[in-house]
Amino acid sequence: MEEKEISRAVIKRLPRYYRYLGELLDSGVERISSNELSDRMKVTASQIRQDLNNFGGFGQQGYGYNVKFLYHEIGKILGLDKTYNMIILGAGNLGQALANYVRFEKRGFRIIGMFDVNPQLIGKKIRGIEIRMMDELPDFLAENDIQIATLTLPKAAAEEVAVKLVESGIKAIWNFAHTDLHLPDDVVVENVHLSESLMQLSYNITKNQRDRNTK
Amino acid sequence: MEEKEISRAVIKRLPRYYRYLGELLDSGVERISSNELSDRMKVTASQIRQDLNNFGGFGQQGYGYNVKFLYHEIGKILGLDKTYNMIILGAGNLGQALANYVRFEKRGFRIIGMFDVNPQLIGKKIRGIEIRMMDELPDFLAENDIQIATLTLPKAAAEEVAVKLVESGIKAIWNFAHTDLHLPDDVVVENVHLSESLMQLSYNITKNQRDRNTK
Numbered sequence: 409m410e411e412k413e414i415s416r417a418v419i420k421r422l423p424r425y426y427r428y429l430g431e432l433l434d435s436g437v438e439r440i441s442s443n444e445l446s447d448r449m450k451v452t453a454s455q456i457r458q459d460l461n462n463f464g465g466f467g468q469q470g471y472g473y474n475v476k477f478l479y480h481e482i483g484k485i486l487g488l489d490k491t492y493n494m495i496i497l498g499a500g501n502l503g504q505a506l507a508n509y510v511r512f513e514k515r516g517f518r519i520i521g522m523f524d525v526n527p528q529l530i531g532k533k534i535r536g537i538e539i540r541m542m543d544e545l546p547d548f549l550a551e552n553d554i555q556i557a558t559l560t561l562p563k564a565a566a567e568e569v570a571v572k573l574v575e576s577g578i579k580a581i582w583n584f585a586h587t588d589l590h591l592p593d594d595v596v597v598e599n600v601h602l603s604e605s606l607m608q609l610s611y612n613i614t615k616n617q618r619d620r621n622t623k
Numbered sequence: 624m625e626e627k628e629i630s631r632a633v634i635k636r637l638p639r640y641y642r643y644l645g646e647l648l649d650s651g652v653e654r655i656s657s658n659e660l661s662d663r664m665k666v667t668a669s670q671i672r673q674d675l676n677n678f679g680g681f682g683q684q685g686y687g688y689n690v691k692f693l694y695h696e697i698g699k700i701l702g703l704d705k706t707y708n709m710i711i712l713g714a715g716n717l718g719q720a721l722a723n724y725v726r727f728e729k730r731g732f733r734i735i736g737m738f739d740v741n742p743q744l745i746g747k748k749i750r751g752i753e754i755r756m757m758d759e760l761p762d763f764l765a766e767n768d769i770q771i772a773t774l775t776l777p778k779a780a781a782e783e784v785a786v787k788l789v790e791s792g793i794k795a796i797w798n799f800a801h802t803d804l805h806l807p808d809d810v811v812v813e814n815v816h817l818s819e820s821l822m823q824l825s826y827n828i829t830k831n832q833r834d835r836n837t838k
Contacts, residue, residue: 419823419826419827420819420823422822422823422826423816423818423819423822423823424819426822427801427819449803450803485826485829486822486825486826486829487822487825487826487828487829488822488825490825490829492825492828500720500723501716501719501720501723501724502720504716504720505715505716505717505719505720506817508715508716509716509817511801511818512818512821515818515821515822516825517821517825555828556824556828579828579831580824580827580828582820582821582824586642586726588665594831594835596824596827596828596831598820598821598823598824598827600815600817600820601638602721602724602815603638603726603727603730604635604638604639604642605797605813605815606727606730606732606797606813607637607638607641607701607702607703607730608634608635608637608638608813609771609795609797609811609813610701610702610703610705610707610731610732611634611637611700611701611702612634612795612811612813613702613707613770613771613794613795613811614700614701614702614705616794616809616811620809
């Protein structure tokens with residue numbers, strides 16, 4: 409199948425469709441028109457049709473969308489029909505918080521190992537997941553099939569660890585370290601920069617205050 | 624001053640400029656051309672010039688940018704010249720992880736209270752910040768000047784708590800609950816949906832695998 413390049417903006421919206429469809433499914437809704445979906449999601453119906461047309465449409469004239477079918481199709485597009493083995497590098501507060509999220513597991517993201525350099529954490533378990541020392545990482549990677557590495561370690565250590573992971577064959581990194589990683593093109597990186605999200609909030613607070621003052 | 628509407632894409636890039644300029648400042652660099660900045664940040668020089676022109680430019684022909692000046696100006700645009708009092712609603716793992724981030728404090732985001740419904744957490748302190756019961760929230764809001772409320776609580780509780788916060792005068796919400804909040808237009812909401820970020824990663828993993836298989 410020839411695949412056209414889907415824009416990042418569309419991809420960013422897909423998980424939100426998936427979430428709304430999942431909620432509809434849970435509440436027993438079997439089909440929905442793009443207008444009704446539009447009302448709920450506060451995006452235009454034409455945006456919804458356009459987004460879904462990237463993947464072949466899924467809608468039927470006069471019927472709308474079959475919720476269960478669309479939910480599963482979007483799930484497949486998002487790669488949620490597979491399971492992923494994941495490790496967490498950096499078992500501090502954030503790493504432990506992520507390890508405790510049962511929801512990831514339900515979606516097929518299985519956290520099977522955690523690593524840190526702090527010897528006080530050796531052997532500690534988070535939801536049954538053992539914290540190992542960083543020097544055990546090469547052996548662990550050799551013995552296990554890992555698809556995703558999550559970096560919740562300090563900025564200064566992140567790049568070096570990421571490079572090692574990639575050398576061991578890791579192709580996907582979920583990066584919480586506050587730095588941009590420089591990795592080969594075939595490695596997928598998804599950044600979560602919490603400070604930057606907070607700065608966008610303070611930008612908007614500041615802007616709103618100015619707007620109120622000038623009214 | 625007449626203010627033009629700045630696009631969300633530009634605003635999303637500002638914290639990244641701020642981060643790079645901060646790093647340059649730390650390493651003693653006093654001035655930088657848009658070309659050099661472009662090399663480091665992997666965005667085009669014309670993008671940088673365009674982005675900064677939204678705020679009046681800051682560059683000088685033949686000189687480039689004064690790093691310290693630009694850092695402080697972007698900081699002001701982002702509202703980082705002020706301090707914000709912040710509370711965290713939901714003192715579970717993620718709430719505690721956020722409370723432990725010292726970096727937020729350094730940027731002017733002071734976490735001064737945490738709230739939860741779990742009685743086992745009463746009186747527990749995270750980095751000196753006391754966890755209080757949710758029913759103490761109204762009094763706490765009346766007695767303290769809070770600018771930002773962080774929601775790290777279950778989806779089901781988020782909307783109700785958010786509505787109460789807004790009724791008490793809160794105008795900015797940092798939302799980690801996996802739901803869209805329906806709040807008045809003058810309330811600023813910044814969402815961090817971790818599951819959606821992870822789904823974007825699995826989308827790209829799946830896409831890369833397909834690309835490799837078709838090569």
